[in-house]
Amino acid sequence: MNTSSSPAFGPHLDDGRFRAAVDFLWPHEGGLVNDPVDPGGITNWGVSLRFAKSCGDLDGDGRLDLDLDGDGDVDADDIRRMTKPDAAYVYWLYWWQRYRYGELHLPIATKVLDLAVNMGAKQAHKVVQRAARAHGRTLLDDGDLGPASRSALRSLGNADILPAIRSEAAGFYRGLVAARPASSKYLGGWLNRAYA
The missing domain is CATH 1.20.141.10 (Chitosanase, subunit A, domain 1)
Structure with missing residues (x-):
């Protein structure tokens, strides 16, 4: 997921229903957490390393979706780089769109x-x-x-x-x-x- 150049990155923000859902969600998610008790591993804005590794290339751009640093793998460095807009895109692509919550x-x-x-x-x-x-x-x-x-x-x-x-x-x-x-x-x- 290359958020700086991907044409797919912006449209989710135009969906008022999705934005309302994310506005509800934000108070429940914080920034970076690396708690050894959490089986998901290092997590940022609710996106865990375990989840990120499972994502693959759902957006079809030929890159691992959550390889945010572009080094060809998904690891803790990618979770550390995740911004709120990155996380919002993940929510949109991997949950909102994939499971058609907007319906x-x-x-x-x-x-x-x-x-x-x-x-x-x-x-x-x-x-x-x-x-x-x-x-x-x-x-x-x-x-x-x-x-x-x-x-x-x-x-x-x-x-x-x-x-x-x-x-x-x-x-x-x-x-x-x-x-x-x-x-x-x-x-x-x-x-x-x-x-x-």
Whole structure:
């Protein structure tokens, strides 16, 4: 991802729905963090090294998308170089566009993006599917935000589904801490994010 010359870098900023979702997300993400307890490794603006290495070349420009320093690999140096605009582009390309969040009601799209950046898309989709199931929709929590999930989400009002999404997200974070007690130091921040 060459943000200085890529023609694909700017258009996402013209999408008002995406900008609103990112404005909601920013308070939950900080800058550079390199905590040995975090299994994602060094992280900047919510983009972890583990995630960055998995990205490949989704934008099709012939380069690894998150090789920000242009040296042919994705490593901690690339995470250190990541700026807020770089991270916004990652959110747009790897979540917003890839999973078509913009087709959902904006409050739901915003919440799903926020959770996907923190817990991964598949887990965020499971959280949303469980929330819809709590409202009587028959869905598997398979992490695939496919036609059945989208239809269920469209059929629910934001006032109905958002509290359920928040509750399911909080439950996920509590379960994560129970399974990995070293992560307990993150629980307060995770719960703030879940209930936002």
